Amino acid sequence: DAKTTQPNSMESNEEEPVHLPCNHSTISGTDYIHWYRQLPSQGPEYVIHGLTSNVNNRMASLAIAEDRKSSTLILHRATLRDAAVYYCILRDVSGISNFGNEKLTFGTGTRLTIIP
Amino acid sequence: DAGVTQSPTHLIKTRGQQVTLRCSPKSGHDTVSWYQQALGQGPQFIFQYYEEEERQRGNFPDRFSGHQFPNYSSELNVNALLLGDSALYLCASSLAGTLRAEAFFGQGTRLTVV
Numbered sequence: 001d002a003k004t005t006q007p008n009s010m011e012s013n014e015e016e017p018v019h020l021p022c023n024h025s026t027i028s029g030t031d032y033i034h035w036y037r038q039l040p041s042q043g044p045e046y047v048i049h050g051l052t053s054n055v056n057n058r059m060a061s062l063a064i065a066e067d068r069k070s071s072t073l074i075l076h077r078a079t080l081r082d083a084a085v086y087y088c089i090l091r092d093v094s095g096i097s098n099f100g101n102e103k104l105t106f107g108t109g110t111r112l113t114i115i116p
Numbered sequence: 117d118a119g120v121t122q123s124p125t126h127l128i129k130t131r132g133q134q135v136t137l138r139c140s141p142k143s144g145h146d147t148v149s150w151y152q153q154a155l156g157q158g159p160q161f162i163f164q165y166y167e168e169e170e171r172q173r174g175n176f177p178d179r180f181s182g183h184q185f186p187n188y189s190s191e192l193n194v195n196a197l198l199l200g201d202s203a204l205y206l207c208a209s210s211l212a213g214t215l216r217a218e219a220f221f222g223q224g225t226r227l228t229v230v
Contacts, residue, residue: 034218043120043206043221044159087158103149103172104208104219106158 004088009111012078020073020110022088027068031090034104035062035073039084044106047073049091078114085109118143120222122207128228129197135227137192141209142220147171148190149219150182151206159206165190166212194227202229 005023012018024033034049048055048062050071055062061074075082087109121140129135141148147166151159161174165184179195188209194201204226208219 041223043208043224044219045221046218049218085158103161103164103174104151104159105161106151108156108158 004090004107006086006088006107006110008108009113011113011115012075013115014080015077018075018078018082018112020075020086020088020112021070022072023070024088024090025069027090028092031092033062033064033068033071034089034091035060036087036089036104036106037082037084038087038109039081044087047086078112080114080116083112083114085111120207120209120220122205122222122225124225125223126226126228128230131197131199131229133197134193134195135197137194137205137207137225137227139190139192139207139209139222141188141190141207145209145211145220146188147210147212148184148188149208149210150190150192151208152176153204153206153224155203162192197229199229202227 032049032051035047036044037047038044048057048060050062050064054064063072087106089104120142123138139148149164150162152162153159162176162180163173163182164171165182168184181193182190184190204224206224207222210219
């Protein structure tokens with residue numbers, strides 16, 4: 001499985017933007033970049049995913065480097081509810097077929113602390 | 117939409133016993149995956165079921181087995197429990213054959229082996 005590298009922890013002030021980095025230097029052409037987050041005492045929650053172009057949704061933005069060897073999850077205005085562990089995951093879709101989807105390989109993620 | 121539901125939420129078992137955990141996928145989803153999450157670690161993939169068959173398996177011993185029913189719900193069985201099996205067990209559901217296919221996770225079952 002292609003691996004990702006994330007900082008163990010980050011802090012940010014409430015109502016300020018947060019940039020969470022992820023390195024994936026061994027990414028292959030069929031790897032999608034997925035981000036999930038896990039709030040305390042809950043299961044992981046999908047945040048966003050992309051392949052090559054930058055992506056935006058109601059939760060966050062995903063900026064992908066031109067060589068795809070790194071990406072950044074951007075929370076535009078952090079709230080206390082965004083305090084969580086954020087996981088950057090590469091998902092290989094080359095085996096996608098009519099049966100099942102590829103597994104998600106989680107690392108240890110980045111623990112984001114929001115300072116009021 | 118109830119999302120992914122897991123039962124029970126908490127469970128305490130004795131070493132050597134057997135346990136069954138249950139999962140109902142999000143409405144419309146046909147694929148169920150199980151993950152084990154030890155304290156302070158990210159979730160580790162156990163296996164995935166689609167069309168009532170195990171399709172992929174992670175690095176877990178045969179003591180871990182599962183089943184998927186015609187209504188897509190699933191069970192995870194663990195035999196001969198060890199202290200090291202204490203963890204949060206997460207179920208995730210998704211829709212097969214789609215590139216977007218984000219997985220939806222349940223809240224998990226906290227298993228404690230004593």
